[in-house]
Amino acid sequence: MDNLKQMLAPQDRRGFFKAAGVGAAGVYLFGLAACKGPGGADRVIKLGLVTPTTGPLAPFASADDYVINQLKPLLDKGITLGGKTHAVQVVLRDSQSNPKRAAEVAQDLIDREKVDLLLAAGTADTTNPTADQAESAGVPCITTDAPWEAFFFGRHGDPAKPFGWTYHFFWGLEQIASVYAGMWQGAATNKTIGALWSNDPDGTAIRKGVTEKIARVGGFRLVDAGLFAPGSNDFSAQISQFKAAGVEIVTGLFIPPDFATFWTQCAQQGFHPKVVTVAKALLFTQVVAGLGPRGHGLSSEVWWSASHPFKSSLSGVTAGQICADYVARSGQPWSPPLGFKHALFEVAVDVLRRTTALEPEAIRDAIKTTSLDTIAGHVDWARGPVANVSTTPLVGGQWLAGGRFGVEQKIVFDKDAPAIPVGANLALLS
Numbered sequence: 001m002d003n004l005k006q007m008l009a010p011q012d013r014r015g016f017f018k019a020a021g022v023g024a025a026g027v028y029l030f031g032l033a034a035c036k037g038p039g040g041a042d043r044v045i046k047l048g049l050v051t052p053t054t055g056p057l058a059p060f061a062s063a064d065d066y067v068i069n070q071l072k073p074l075l076d077k078g079i080t081l082g083g084k085t086h087a088v089q090v091v092l093r094d095s096q097s098n099p100k101r102a103a104e105v106a107q108d109l110i111d112r113e114k115v116d117l118l119l120a121a122g123t124a125d126t127t128n129p130t131a132d133q134a135e136s137a138g139v140p141c142i143t144t145d146a147p148w149e150a151f152f153f154g155r156h157g158d159p160a161k162p163f164g165w166t167y168h169f170f171w172g173l174e175q176i177a178s179v180y181a182g183m184w185q186g187a188a189t190n191k192t193i194g195a196l197w198s199n200d201p202d203g204t205a206i207r208k209g210v211t212e213k214i215a216r217v218g219g220f221r222l223v224d225a226g227l228f229a230p231g232s233n234d235f236s237a238q239i240s241q242f243k244a245a246g247v248e249i250v251t252g253l254f255i256p257p258d259f260a261t262f263w264t265q266c267a268q269q270g271f272h273p274k275v276v277t278v279a280k281a282l283l284f285t286q287v288v289a290g291l292g293p294r295g296h297g298l299s300s301e302v303w304w305s306a307s308h309p310f311k312s313s314l315s316g317v318t319a320g321q322i323c324a325d326y327v328a329r330s331g332q333p334w335s336p337p338l339g340f341k342h343a344l345f346e347v348a349v350d351v352l353r354r355t356t357a358l359e360p361e362a363i364r365d366a367i368k369t370t371s372l373d374t375i376a377g378h379v380d381w382a383r384g385p386v387a388n389v390s391t392t393p394l395v396g397g398q399w400l401a402g403g404r405f406g407v408e409q410k411i412v413f414d415k416d417a418p419a420i421p422v423g424a425n426l427a428l429l430s
Contacts, residue, residue, distance in 0.1 A: 026053075026091065026092030026093065027089065027091050027092070028068050028069075028071075028090040028091075029044075029087060029088075029089050030072055030075035030076060030078070030087065030089075030090075031076055031077055031078030031079070031085070031087040031088055032078075033076075034078040035086060040078075040084070040085050041085060041086050043086055043358065044087045044088070044089050045089065045117075045358065046089050046113060046114065046115040046116050046117075047090045047116070047118075048106070048115035048117070048118045048119065049064075049068075049091070049119045049120070049121075050093050050102055050109070050118070050119070050120040050126055050130045051064055051092060051093075051094065051122050051126065051341075052094070052096065052097040052123070052125075053092075053094035053095075054094055054096050055095075055098065056231075056255045057097035057123055057125065057126070058097065059256060059283075059284045059286070059287070059335065059337070060123060060126075061337070061341075062332070062337070063326060063335070063337060063338040063341055064092065064341060066329065066338070067345060068090055070314075070315070070342065071088075071314075071345060071349075074314050074315060075088050075349070079349070080353075081352075081355065081358065082356075082357065091113050091115065093105035093108065093109060095129075095130075097122075097125065098125070099125045100129070102130055103129035103130070103132065106120070106129065106130040106134065107137075110134070110139050115139065116140070116360075116363060117139075117140050117142070117348055117351065117363055118133075118139050118140065118141040118142075119141070119142055119344055119345075120141070120143045121145040121337065121340060121341055121344055122145050122337070123145060123146050123200075123202055123280070124146040124200070125201065125202075126145075127144070127151055127168065128151060128154055128155050128201060130143065131155060131163075131166040131168070134165050134166055135155075135163055135165050135166050139165060139360060140165055140167075140351075140360055140367055141165055141166045142167050142169075142344065142347055142367060143166070143168045144170050144341075144343065144344050144376075145170060145337055145340050146168070146170060146201070146202060147170060147171065147172055147173055147202060147205050147209075148168055148170050148171070148172045148385070148386075148391060149172055149173050149208075150205035150206075151168045151170070151389070152168070152386055152388060152389055153205070154201045154204075154205060157388065159386045159387070162386060162388050163387075163388045166388060167367050167368075167390075168388060168389050168390075169343075169347070169376075169379045169381075169389070169390040169391070169392055170340075170391070170392055171301075171303060171392055171393070171394040172209070172385065173205060173206060173208065173210070174213070175394040175416060176206060176209060176210065176301050176394060177209045177212070177214070178416055179301055179395060180210060180213075180251060180301070180396070181213055181214060181217045181220075183275075183277060183299060183396045183413045183426050184249055184275060186425075187274065187275050187428060188274075188428065189428075190248050191219055191221060191248075191249070192220075192221045192223065192245060192248055193220055193222050193223065193247065193249040193251060194223045194225065194238075194241070194245065194247035194249070194251075195207070195210070195211065195222060195223070195224045195225060195250070195252050196224075196225040196226065196227075196235070196252040196262075197228070198228060198230050198253050198254055198255060198280075199227035199228060199229055199230065200230055203253040204227065206253050206279055207224075207227070207252075207253070220249075223241065223242060223245040225237075225238040225242070228258075230258060231257075231258065233261055234265075235261065235262045235265050238262075239262075239266055242273070243270075243271050247273060248273050248274045249273060249275040249277070250275070251276075251277050251278060252278055253278065253279040253280050253281075254280060254281040255280060255281060256281045256284060256287040258281070259278060259287070260281075260291065263276075263294060267294060273429065274428045275426075276297075276298050277299040277396075278298070278299075278300055279301055281300075282399065283300060283303075283335055283336050283337075285333035285334075285335065285405050285409070286332075288407050289406045289407050293401075295399055296399060296400060296401045296407065297398065297399065297400070297427060297430065298398070298429075299396060299397060299398040299399070299426065300396075300397060300399075301394055301396060302394070302396060302397035302409065302411060303336040303339075303340065303376070303392070303394060304319065304336040304338070304339035304375075305319065305339075305397070305409065305411065306320045306323035306324070306334065307319070307320070307411055307421055308339070308375075308377075308420055309419055309421075310339075310375050310376065310377055311373075312346060313346050313372055313373055313374055314345075314346050317375070322334075322338065322342065322375065323338070327404070333404075333405045339375050339376050340376050342374075342376075343374040343375050343376035343377075346372065346374045346375065347370060347372060347374065347379055350370065350372050351363060351366045351367050351370060354366045354369070368381055368382075369382070377392040377393050378390075378392075393417035394416065394417060395413055395416070395417050395420050396413035396426075397409045397411050397412060398410055398426055398427065400424065410423040410424035411423045411424070412424055412426040413426070
């Protein structure tokens with residue numbers, strides 16, 4: 001309870017973001033004072049985090065400083081292993097939203113920083129190259145924020161021969177396809193779906209899962225306009241194809257700037273679908289609010305929200321509390337990566353507290369035996385669809401006018417995760 005009070009106590013916004021001791025290189029150190037007393041150890045536990053601080057994927061990393069700072073009151077006493085108390089250092093590296101750069105900084109964290117545990121989040125463009133470096137080097141690695149199939153099969157994983165060092169928790173394609181189909185079945189449309197997908201690991205994976213699910217469900221007609229290059233500035237061909245086919249439901253996957261371009265061009269070209277359900281881009285309040293009234297009524301998958309009935313294993317803070325606290329401290333809206341980045345550190349700390357030695361094999365073995373209730377849901381690699389994966393709940397949501405930032409997201413479909421309450425019914429776009 002004391003940790004909860006510390007985390008939620010008011011403080012100056014500028015002081016808050018500096019409180020963890022972050023330097024120019026993105027280095028945070030916790031628990032050093034506790035390690036100077038009896039039983040203390042000189043050996044610092046190092047966590048490396050690869051995250052897209054800059055570039056088009058930066059919204060996935062917007063809460064990083066906040067989340068890492070939350071560790072301060074929780075790790076001020078360090079982590080005790082074998083009777084010795086160790087300080088904990090978090091070394092953050094920016095992938096710049098670039099897979100090649102993600103691989104480079106992950107390699108730097110392994111070779112130069114000698115991290116004990118590597119972490120990554122912020123789409124498969126970040127998780128996959130990071131995990132590949134960890135797997136090659138024999139370094140334990142935990143990742144999140146990418147559909148698990150994009151992480152596993154996107155790295156040529158084989159369920160019969162799982163990865164030895166890299167572990168992931170997130171939802172999967174069957175889940176997102178079920179959520180989308182469930183939302184659309186209840187909508188008064190002609191059931192004609194137009195789809196287009198960003199040509200990246202997330203886009204290609206979700207395209208496969210959603211289209212296969214639509215074919216199995218029946219009742220829908222799919223017009224798949226295929227893949228487009230990230231950073232595209234002209235969607236005229238796809239829009240014309242949808243208009244000619246009588247499309248009333250649009251789906252796909254975009255990074256935020258690409259969706260803004262697409263949706264603006266839809267208005268310019270007189271294309272007015274009744275339902276738009278898009279992955280990735282519509283996770284963020286700022287993106288939807290930036291579209292003005294045309295953002296009202298757009299829908300997406302919801303990985304995590306203030307309505308999720310989960311709490312932190314580290315502090316006891318609930319999803320609703322952490323969202324309210326983040327808004328109060330930063331002045332910015334919360335987003336789903338906030339919860340999953342917090343959960344990533346929950347799992348990392350749990351693993352380190354259970355490991356028997358600061359050796360790669362011991363840390364890996366502790367990852368494999370994880371069974372933890374986090375603020376993003378339960379993480380347990382013994383129960384996943386493949387050995388390196390643990391799945392988390394997924395629901396559907398719609399953006400409606402209102403709230404502090406002009407739009408707010410309401411849960412509209414929860415049949416696959418009924419513990420997460422519905423707040424509204426899906427409404428057609430006006």
